[in-house]
Amino acid sequence: MRFAAISDTHDNLSAVRELLDTLKKEKLDFIVHAGDIISPFTMKEFEVLGLKLYFSFGNNDGERKILTQIAEKNGWEIGEIAEFPGGVIYHGTDRRILSILKKTGQLVVTGHTHKPSIEKGESVVLNPGEVCGYLTGKKTFAIVEDGEIALMDL
Template sequence: MILGVVSDTHNRVDHIKKIVNIFNSNGVDYVIHTGDITQAKSLEQFSLLKAKLLGVFGNNDLEEEGLEAVCIKHGFEFQLPPLVINLDKKKIAIFHEPEAIEGFMHKEDNLDLILHGHTHRYRLEEINEVKIFNPGECAGSLKGKNAVGIVNLEDMEIKRIFF
């Protein structure tokens, strides 16, 4: 099973269109957004995904009613963090802000992967056999550094695709 991971799109509709094309052309099964979509018009762009979209809301996702309406319309699954899911026999926790991760790891067993956003910075590390991944930003603040992630759950290979 292949996951697409995206974070901090911050209303960049032009970037979201590129992201959707990347994920569709890479045959991802699920796309996980780690927060800061910001407005309903941005979330609406993900309706062209071939994969199922799920994720968490971030600190800049203040247009709650509009975002929730788009989720209902397209069957997207979003909630406040953390979101814990099981896919392909892997236990995955999804956060927006990374500050809560360490405490969460002490009380949650059998995690394989933690995804987060918020920092707009790439992160890939392993702590106690749990991979922690943030693909970095997609909002364009760091020109030329926009990236999404692809995670192969079978072998836990993680790569970034720049756009």
């Protein structure tokens, strides 16, 4: 199983398109997005890949009803917390929820801080950083393959 883990795209369409061009070259089974995609027009950009998208809402996501409609139309999973094969996604805004998820023994993909990190404990907690590059100045994502995680720069 090989997938991309991303977060915090924040409607930066040039960064999203750069990411999608990069991901088109990868052989992926699906994509996990840990929130703050922001607008429906940004979510629609992911349709070009033809891959399943697992998405958790972030604290800045607006138009959740329309985001949900786009996800359902494409057969994607969406919610405050969403499961994907081998793990769970949660944006990470509530530390108590994140603490509970860390006890599941699964891969937990999170975002919110915009800082890439891999935390190993009872669960592996992956924050792929930010695609938008707004806060850190770096556009990052992760590729996960059979439990191995590679943090990547765009």
